Amino acid sequence: MSAGNSAAAHAAQVGRGRLWQRLLAGAGYITPGYAQAQQQARSWGEGAVGEAWTKKLLAPLAGESWWVLHxxxxxxxxxxxxxxxxxCARLVVVDSKRWRADWPVRMARGRVCxxxxxxxxxxxxxxxxxxxARQTVGAESVLPIVAVHGAPVAGGGFQEGTVAVLPADRLLAELRSIAGQQDPRAEELAAKANRLLPRYVQ
Structure with missing residues (x-):
């Protein structure tokens, strides 16, 4: 299953709503529950697009001794x-976000907005x-990254707790900067991740 497929499948499932809601919608009456389902479906659909874009960005790393799972x-x-x-056998988990372009992502009073x-x-x-994920695969450390598509990110990226919040166009450069020297443990760690974090099936 390619990146974004589980999000896309969920979007389609949520967007259908219940049968009676679809029948009422067909007659021109939109229930609050159906409207909410449509909004959730749009959010999941946008997430699926963001995941697919990130997958494309990460593709070059496969030829640079990285292991990449989606x-x-x-x-x-x-x-x-x-x-x-x-x-260098470091675990990285990237969460893709596709957020609206006119809403900048920034820190405000200690909160991410x-x-x-x-x-x-x-x-x-x-x-x-x-x-x-780090505990599951037994990695020594993990770098969590939120990769933001669409919205500008203040300062070209910032740290919130353990999480790096980055504009997606900086993601590849950031990852390459931490690649380090080849470590024979990397292949074993990647094999464990592949086995213990199976493909998501919706």
Missing amino acids: DRRIGDRANLDHVLVSP RGPVDVTEEVAKAGRLAEW
Whole structure:
């Protein structure tokens, strides 16, 4: 399953809503629940596009001794957009976000905001999932990254707790800067990640 497929499938599933909601919508009456389902579907659809864009950005790393895994499951229902192992055996977990271009992403009073919306919890969740992945595969450390498509990111990127929040166009340069020297443990770590973080199937 390619990156973004689980998000796209979820978007389609959520967007359909319940049968009675679809029938009412066909008759011109939109229930609050159906409207909410449509909004959620749009959000998941945008997420799927962001994941696909990030997958394309990461493609060159496959020829640079990186291991790159996309759309991986952790636990019963959570998924990791992109899991990478660097040549120096460092685990990296990238969470893709596609956010509206007219809402800058910035720190404000100790909170992460995109325009007027507080997204601190979304960023913190990316950090928690990355740490969970680290524990699952037994890596020594993990670098969680939120890669932002669309919206400008203040200062060209910033750190919130353990999580690096970066504009997507800086992602590749940031990863290359931490590639380090080839470590024979990297292949073993990548094999464990591939086995213990299976492909996400919606």
